[in-house]
Amino acid sequence: MEIKKVNLDRKPISSEYIQSKQDFQHVVNAFSKTKIPVWKQPLFYGAIGVASLATVVTSAVIHFNNTETDGKTITLSSANNERKSEHTSNVQFAAVQSSQMNKEEEIEKGVKKSTGMSDVKQSESPISIELDRPISKASLASKKSIEDESFSTMLPNISGVYQGDISYDKLCSSNGIEVKNGVEVRSFKIQYATGISDKEVVIRDKKLSEVVCKDLEKSGFNQMVFITEIEAFDGVQKITLPSMNFWVKFDS
C-alpha cells in the first residue's frame, strides 16, 4: 500500500467532539438489520436438509424391508395354497367319486387342481389365515442358507479350492476337478502361460494332463490359470459348470 500523503501538524480533534459523534443506537440498529434470521441461515437449511434426507432414507429402508417380506409371503403362501389345494381337491375328488360324478367333471376338477384355480376359494378358509402369516427372518435366513448350500454343491473344485491360491502340487497331484452330488466332470479348457506364449488346451478328462503339468512346472513361476467350459454329467444330462481361476504357486 502506497503512503499518499504526510500531514504535519494537522488540527487536533477534541475528545468532546469525538464523544458528540458517538451513536451507539445507530450501531445497534445496523446490527439488527445485518443479523440474518434463523430460517435464512445456511445452518438452518443444513439441519433441515439432513433431517429430510434422514426421513427419506428411513422411509425408503422401511419400505424396502416391507416389500421384501411381502414378496416372500406371497411366494410362500402361494406354495402353501398349492399344497393345500392339492389336499382339498383330493377331498373333493373323493367326494366326486363317492357321488359317482361323471368323467367330465373329474377332468374339470383335475384341471382346477393343476392350474391352482381352487387356490382362490381355498385361501378364504380360516386355515389360510394361518398359512398367510409373514415369514420370520429366521426362516428366511434358513431358506437362503439352503439355497447357498445347493449352489455350493454345484461348484467345481480342485482339492477343495474353487478359486484363488493353489499350490502346483495340489493342482497336478489331486483327483482333478470334483463336484459334490455325484456330478462327473468330462472335459474342460485350461489357459496358462508357458513363459514364451499363452497356451489354451482342451482336456477330455477331469484331471490335468501330464503335458499341461509339465508345461507349468517348466515355466516355474507363479501364474494365473483359467479353467473354463467345464462340461459335466449330472446323471441325467450334460451341464456346464462355473469357470475357475487359480493363482498357481510353486513356492509353498
Add this chain to the structure above:
Amino acid sequence: MSVNPMYHQTNQRMEEELSWIRRAQKDPESFGPLYKKYHEQIFRYVYQRMDDEEMAFDVTSQVFLKALNNLHRYEYRGVPFSSWLYRIAKSELYQSFRDKKAQRTVNIDSFQLFELIEEFVDDEKEENRKKLFKSLKLMKEKDMQLIEMRFFEKRSFREIGEILEITENNAKVKTFRAIEKLKQLFNTTKLSHGDQES
C-alpha cells in the same frame, strides 16, 4: 518516551470488561459501555491513518458493528479487549484503502518529527524535515505501522505486540528494524529541485 496509558489496565478493570463482553454476547444492547469506552481510541487510531474525518467516523462505526457481529467468537486471552478492536480496525482501514474510499495518510506533529529526526541526525534543518517526509512516503506499510504506533501514537511494545499478534520482544526487534530502514532511506534520499521548493 511516554506511552499510551489508556491501553494498560488493572486485572480488576479487565475482569469488569470481561463481564460486559459476556453480557453483550447475550444482549447487543449491553455492548454500550464497551462502545463508550473504546470509541475515541479506535477513532483516533483510524483517523491517524487517513485524511478524511467523516470517513474516519464511518470506519469507526463499521469497526464496532463488525465487533458486535463477531462478538460470539471473541475469546479472552488475558489482553485488553481493545487489542481485538484494533485488529478489526486495521482490517477495516485496509479495506477502505483497497476500495479507494480513503487515502493512506501519515499524520505527524512537529514534536514527533523532531524526535524522529533526532534518531538520525543532530540538526533539525528544513532540508532534513523534507528528507524525512520523503523517506516516510517510501516506507513499506508493515514498517510504517510500527513507526506510527511507537513514535506517533506512543504505544508500548507490549501493546504493539498485542495489536499485531506478535510477542513484545518481536515488536521491539521489528520496530528497531523499521527505524533502521527509515534511517537508510533518510540517508540515501536526495531532494529534487521540486522537493526543495515545496
